[in-house]
Amino acid sequence: MEGQPDTEPRNQDQMDSEKEHAEDEWKSWQRGQVRNTLHLVSAAAQWILLLACLIYLGIDSLQPSTVRSDKVLWTHIRYTGQSIKGVAVNLTAERGSIQIRNGSIMITCDGLYLVSLKGRIIFTDLEENLLKLTLWKTYKTTSEVLWEQTVRDSSNTVNLTTVLFLFDQNNVTLQTSSNVTIADLTFSLVLLGPFVCSV
Structure with a gap:
């Protein structure tokens, strides 16, 4: 025990x-x-x-209604001249495969586009020292602002580099909110891809 x-x-x-x-x-x-x-x-x-x-x-x-293009779509524009308040700047292509009609860049392919815009604004009216430079996207009867910059007399340069997604049948235009002189403007648009173009 x-x-x-x-x-x-x-x-x-x-x-x-x-x-x-x-x-x-x-x-x-x-x-x-x-x-x-x-x-x-x-x-x-x-x-x-x-x-x-x-x-x-x-x-x-x-999808049989679309074809892919191996051709690089691009445009390069140089412009110096007068702009009229609320009217599209009369751009014409210096080089490139994207068409421009009546100052509008005609987009024919869906995709990402590299956009570069540089230039100087010279105010012609001494009383005006402020304006808005606007890049518009138009489709049929609707318009949408893609980019806008306020330019003052003291800092009168414009500089934009961005990537935008644009669709087939969009038109891209540039407008100013006052009558000014645009000097040494360079405007380039290059399709980066992937893209689908209409037949």
Whole structure:
């Protein structure tokens, strides 16, 4: 009977040790389940994304009404002259493959366009010392401002370099809010892609 009290604490220690071991195994199993669930969700998301890309590419390749052009579309304009308040500046292309009609740049392909605009504004009316130079996008009867800069007499330079997404059949024009002289204006528009051109 004297040996019995020694076995009880050992049994208790053994049971506590087994309980801790079982709890550690349970926690490890739960972490493994969470990890497996995250892997499963990640794999499912990747498959869904891959399927969406394949569907997009398939639909894009099945559209017969559009053709992709290998020709780079661009225009480069130099202009010095008078502008009339609220009337499109009469731009004409110096070089390039994008057409300009009645001062409007005619967009024939959807896509990203690199736009660069630099020049000087000379105020012809001494009372006027402020104007807004605006780049407009027109589609049929609706117009939208693409870019606008306020020019003051003290800082009369214009400098814009940006990327714009333009659509087929948009017309791009440049207008001023007062009668001024525009000097040494260079205006370039280059289609970067990806693009789809109308037939």
